[in-house]
Amino acid sequence: MPDGALPVLDVRDLKTVFRTRGGEVHAVNDVSFSLKPGELLGVVGESGSGKSVTMMSLLGLLPSPPADVRNGSVNFDGKDLLHVSPETLRSIRGGKIGFVFQDPMTSLNPVYTVGYQIAEPLRKHMGMNKRQAAVRSQELLELVGIPDAKQRLDDYPHQFSGGMRQRVMIAIALACDPKVLIADEPTTALDVTIQAQILELMKDLRDKLGMAVIWITHDLGVIAGIADRVMVMYGGQVVEHAPVHALFSDPQHPYTRALLKTIPTIQGERAARLTIIEGQPPIMTGPPIACPFRDRCDVAFDRCEVHNPLRYDLGDGHDVACFYDARTGGPRDV
Numbered sequence: 001m002p003d004g005a006l007p008v009l010d011v012r013d014l015k016t017v018f019r020t021r022g023g024e025v026h027a028v029n030d031v032s033f034s035l036k037p038g039e040l041l042g043v044v045g046e047s048g049s050g051k052s053v054t055m056m057s058l059l060g061l062l063p064s065p066p067a068d069v070r071n072g073s074v075n076f077d078g079k080d081l082l083h084v085s086p087e088t089l090r091s092i093r094g095g096k097i098g099f100v101f102q103d104p105m106t107s108l109n110p111v112y113t114v115g116y117q118i119a120e121p122l123r124k125h126m127g128m129n130k131r132q133a134a135v136r137s138q139e140l141l142e143l144v145g146i147p148d149a150k151q152r153l154d155d156y157p158h159q160f161s162g163g164m165r166q167r168v169m170i171a172i173a174l175a176c177d178p179k180v181l182i183a184d185e186p187t188t189a190l191d192v193t194i195q196a197q198i199l200e201l202m203k204d205l206r207d208k209l210g211m212a213v214i215w216i217t218h219d220l221g222v223i224a225g226i227a228d229r230v231m232v233m234y235g236g237q238v239v240e241h242a243p244v245h246a247l248f249s250d251p252q253h254p255y256t257r258a259l260l261k262t263i264p265t266i267q268g269e270r271a272a273r274l275t276i277i278e279g280q281p282p283i284m285t286g287p288p289i290a291c292p293f294r295d296r297c298d299v300a301f302d303r304c305e306v307h308n309p310l311r312y313d314l315g316d317g318h319d320v321a322c323f324y325d326a327r328t329g330g331p332r333d334v
Contacts (some may be wrong), residue, residue: 007035007036008037008180009075010073010075012072012073013030013031014030014069014093016062022285025283029287038211040213040215040226043055043260045233047218049235055216059093060086067109076096087243094124095178097182100186101186102184110184112140118137118140119134134153138150140172140174141153144171163198170198177209178211179212180211183213220263221263223244232253236292239293242319247318251326261317290306291304301324309321321324
């Protein structure tokens, strides 16, 4: 990733609300981040922290109603994706921005061959004819490591294993040479051996194609070896954002430190005891007026009950939304 490169994607103050019978759920609250060409951003947090909703909001993938993207800007290729026509957004989605969903069996259409499903975006977005699309589809299957690619184009999704179906999903997402690839927990349903293969594949593809990647996961251990930067989310907002090495060596938010303690490790010949984060993530039935992590935090102050901390810049690309200063062991001087 070149130093000083302009962001390929720049998100500012994104806010998404779901209107329900029980009231409004504030799922994404003033989320801001940027992504440079060739960079891999890991987005981490528990289920319900707002990771997937944030990324689906960018591309208009949430049903409206009940979803309502109320504020913010998503700048990509000189356009604000929140204010373009549906036709323009469709041309970008699947064309210049690829999306890999979590469950390939429900994302792939069971009644169409894999070859047809890879060729569809090629013909729609790239203007290829049937023969050109077939040749490129074979190349894409070979690129993601599926053997006998030419023969397998005529197979249906159920004829592939879980890991191979996920590779097909990646091939479809890569079909139109996207500038950005968003991968939403693509290895969650796979065993650890296949997970490692998909992670290695993604690293190779990023290096080979130079695209930027957003990798969504609930597991910090997964992105430790592939991410350049990490964004930790909780309660629909960013609580910490840092270069990957800084996040692991000098975590500043209590939630980040708690997540790191849940990663299995082996010390000597004995496995370290796993810890758990007591309590449950909040359901944000209103805009956050206090720190969303306060009820599960072991260093919360009175201030945390009445104010929601801003993101404090710690330097070197590291910021944290917390009143507690982990480096001094006391309240932050604000």
